[in-house]
Each structure stands twice: as C-alpha cells, then as structure tokens.
Amino acid sequence: MSTSTDKSKSILFHYPVFNTGGAEKSSLRMLKAFVAEGWTVTFVLTVPGGNMEHLIPPEVTVVHLRSKVAGQIFFAAKGVGRLKAIPDLINYIWQRIVQKYREHLFKNQHFDVAAALLTGMSTNFIRKGVNAKIRALWIRNDLKGIDKSGEIAQSIRAADSEIDWYICVSETAKQSLVDAVPNTLGKAHVVYNLLCPDEMKALADERPAPYQMMDSHLECGKTKILTVCRLSDKAKAIFRMARICKQLKDKGHDFVWFVIGDGPDRDKLKELILELDVDSHLVLLGRMENPFPAYKAADIVAVVSYYEGLCGIVNEAKVLGKAVVAAEVSGIHEQLIHEQTGLICENEEGAIGAAIERLIIDSKLRKALAESDYSQVIVDDAAKMQRLCNLFDVSK
Incomplete structure (x- = not known):
C-alpha cells in the first residue's frame, strides 16, 4: 500500500468477540493495514475467547472489557432452569461491573479515531468512554435484511449526533442506512473491505x-x-x-x-x-x-x-x-x-x-x-x- 501517515496517529477499534466470520476476517486485514501504515492500534474486545484472537498482530494492543464470558447459561435457561443458573447470572453481573471499571480507565486516554466495527453493536463505549477526535461506525449489512424491527436504525438515530462517519462496506449498505436514517446521508461513505489478494x-x-x-x-x-x-x-x-x-x-x-x-x-x-x-x-x-x-x-x-x-x-x-x-x-x-x-x-x-x-x-x-x-x-x-x-x- 502506498499511503503515508503520521506515526503518532492512534486508532481504537471496538468489537464484541473475535470469532471466525467474514466481518472478523476483514477487520483483521484492516488491523494489519493500519499497523503497516504506522498507526498505533488498540483493539478493544467486550469479551475474550474468540477463536481468531491469536491471529491479531502483536503490534496491536488488545484489551478485554470483561475477563470472561458469563450470562449465556442464565439467559438461555427457562423456568426452573433459571434458578439453577443463578450463579451464572451473578457472574454476569460481576463481569458488567468489571467492564464499567475497565471502560473508565479509557477516560484518561486520547485517540485520534475510535470506531465500532459491527453494525448492530452499541456505540456507547466509543462515544462516552473514549476521548477521540473522530468517531465512526462500520455498516456491514443491508439494514433492510437484518433490521426488520427497526431497533438498529433507532439506535443509530439516537447516537447520530456523536458519530462523525459511517463506513459502509457497499453502496447497498450505504443506501439502506440512509433510507433508514436520512440524517446520515452526509456522513456515510463507501469503503469496500480490504482483501489482501x-x-x-x-x-x-x-x-x-x-x-x-x-x-x-x-x-x-x-x-x-x-x-x-x-x-x-x-x-x-x-x-x-x-x-x-x-x-x-x-x-x-x-x-x-x-x-x-x-x-x-x-x-x-x-x-x-x-x-x-x-x-x-x-x-x-x-x-x-x-x-x-x-x-x-x-x-x-x-x-x-x-x-x-x-x-x-x-x-x-x-x-x-x-x-x-x-x-x-x-x-x-x-x-x-x-x-x-x-x-x-x-x-x-x-x-x-x-x-x-x-x-x-x-x-x-x-x-x-x-x-x-x-x-x-x-x-x-x-x-x-x-x-x-x-x-x-x-x-x-
């Protein structure tokens, strides 16, 4: 790649859990590309344990907001099963407390860019928990396909005033975003996923x-x-x-x-x-x-x-x-x-x-x-x- 970037520039990416998938593979290529361009890259994962974490370049600083996964057993259980899963619920509540504490540590850190890399994820952390000059949200899907209830669009609408750019992976994704949230028109840009052929x-x-x-x-x-x-x-x-x-x-x-x-x-x-x-x-x-x-x-x-x-x-x-x-x-x-x-x-x-x-x-x-x-x-x-x-x- 031929771009040149001031080496002092810093970028933080937020992702829920780094398991195998198309979004993860394209995100991994992007992490490597920003490192190659001389950026200081921080990758914040909500929970650890994703099966692609070991592929993250060593130059990237990886931070987990929670120390382990919890809550899945409780929320999947029904009836009496939920009573048996109460220890998992307690563990989940504790992990949320851990997350709040670790998010607070970012208040004293400064980044040029903070970006949430998945369409439906919350942008609260990059908006409220990170000092960044530019905030971005990746739009990886056609909202007409994944957001039948309108819940994702509503979340984007509520946070729009604090998001500077929407990075859409296709023209179709961009159009679906603008159709759902018209105010995003001037901030939505198409950048296709990196491929590394x-x-x-x-x-x-x-x-x-x-x-x-x-x-x-x-x-x-x-x-x-x-x-x-x-x-x-x-x-x-x-x-x-x-x-x-x-x-x-x-x-x-x-x-x-x-x-x-x-x-x-x-x-x-x-x-x-x-x-x-x-x-x-x-x-x-x-x-x-x-x-x-x-x-x-x-x-x-x-x-x-x-x-x-x-x-x-x-x-x-x-x-x-x-x-x-x-x-x-x-x-x-x-x-x-x-x-x-x-x-x-x-x-x-x-x-x-x-x-x-x-x-x-x-x-x-x-x-x-x-x-x-x-x-x-x-x-x-x-x-x-x-x-x-x-x-x-x-x-x-």
Whole structure:
C-alpha cells in the first residue's frame, strides 16, 4: 500500500468477540493495514475467547472489557432452569461491573479515531468512554435484511449526533442506512473491505485442499462445490442448502458439496443431512483457519444466504479465479455481472438449485466465469486505505 501517515496517529477499534466470520476476517486485514501504515492500534474486545484472537498482530494492543464470558447459561435457561443458573447470572453481573471499571480507565486516554466495527453493536463505549477526535461506525449489512424491527436504525438515530462517519462496506449498505436514517446521508461513505489478494493466493498454495485428503471416491471426476459460511440458518440458509443438495442428487448429478464453517446450527444441519440421505454429497469440513486451499481446488463456489453485507465468499472466490453462483443478496450486483463474471439468481430455493445445476452441467460456462475479471474498485486495497486515512485525518 502506498499511503503515508503520521506515526503518532492512534486508532481504537471496538468489537464484541473475535470469532471466525467474514466481518472478523476483514477487520483483521484492516488491523494489519493500519499497523503497516504506522498507526498505533488498540483493539478493544467486550469479551475474550474468540477463536481468531491469536491471529491479531502483536503490534496491536488488545484489551478485554470483561475477563470472561458469563450470562449465556442464565439467559438461555427457562423456568426452573433459571434458578439453577443463578450463579451464572451473578457472574454476569460481576463481569458488567468489571467492564464499567475497565471502560473508565479509557477516560484518561486520547485517540485520534475510535470506531465500532459491527453494525448492530452499541456505540456507547466509543462515544462516552473514549476521548477521540473522530468517531465512526462500520455498516456491514443491508439494514433492510437484518433490521426488520427497526431497533438498529433507532439506535443509530439516537447516537447520530456523536458519530462523525459511517463506513459502509457497499453502496447497498450505504443506501439502506440512509433510507433508514436520512440524517446520515452526509456522513456515510463507501469503503469496500480490504482483501489482501496476494495473501489469499499465498495461503491457497500453503497446503493441499482438505477434501483432497479424504476418501478417493469423493474425487473421481465429481464436480466440487464449496460454501464457506457460519453454520447459522437465520442468515446463511444452511437448511435450504441441504434441500437443494437433495434435489441435485435426485437428478443424478455427480457432485460433492463441501461446507467450511461452524456455528450454532451445525448439529441440526447434520441431522437434516442424514434425514435427506445426502451425507455422501454434502460434507461438513468444520471451521478452518485457512480455507483458501479449498477454494483453489473447488469447481464452483456457491452463496445461498438469505442476506449478506458485501459477501466475502464472493470476493475470495473471484480473487482465486473460481466460478461463482450467488443468490441475490445485498451488494451482489456491485461484485458480479450476471452471466459475465458470475451467476446471480433469485433468492429462492428452486432458482438457486437451477443455477448450480447449470454450472454443474455447463463446464464451458464454468470455465468462462472462472477466468473472468473482477472489479478493480473492490480489489484495490491501496485506494481503500487512502480513503480511510483521508476520512480519519484529524488535521482537516
């Protein structure tokens, strides 16, 4: 990257918990980029224990507002179970006290920029607990998709007077923000997620694809479909993924669909896979720190989500030169041109199945999509960092 920044500049990012996901991966790349630009970076996590924390660069100061996770058992329990979970509630209350104390310690610290990195998270800490010249909120989602109740929009509206910039990861995300909270128009800017394409390609060459090490019957001429996602049906539509797989199997197509990721609905998905008798066609590989060798070996990368912000799977697949089929989600038309750089289909079970089937059958189309170009606006990390540095320039 070619931007230049005064080394005395400081930035604080706030995030709830640093578990594996698209937002976390893009945030990690951004942490590294700000470090490379000479910024002093502080990363404040509400709770510890996220499975991506060990990847945070050592130059970044990591602070946990709570010393451990508590409260999940109590709030998930019902009836008599809540009585048994009272110790967990007490622990939760204590952790909130710890959080208030640790937040107070930031009152005496000064930052050029403080930013909350997740759309639905509270901005109270960066607004009330941190002395910062510029305050920003990342908008990673289409609010029409994730905020049916209007609760997130209301929270943004209430805090708007104290937020200087909204960093939107796509034009669609920006438009959804402005539609929901019109006062944000003059403060909303689109900066696509950093990709680090060279790093992705290097990671893809780091080791063999995980499914090349599985039983050989999975490799003999079968079309390899890949999806990388959090195993949560609410956003990622993993149950309909299983049903689509069943439809493709029943039509006699020779394929294996690999899924990388973990999440709260993993067990339910495994049950559905057995119920639909697609365990030989839909293979769960679990969470992987480095999924890029799997991308490299895939024939098709499929996005079946109900909604996205700007889909990281599409970015990763296109950087690695893969044919992509994607349900119509937020920002997808900023990433793909239908029939030219990918297939975009209606966000509906039958349409997704038909689009995947088309790519299984038509190897010539598959090859053309894999070899197609990708938007330089999305790929150009140096321009994105220059944009962020300009927005965060406190001397202006």
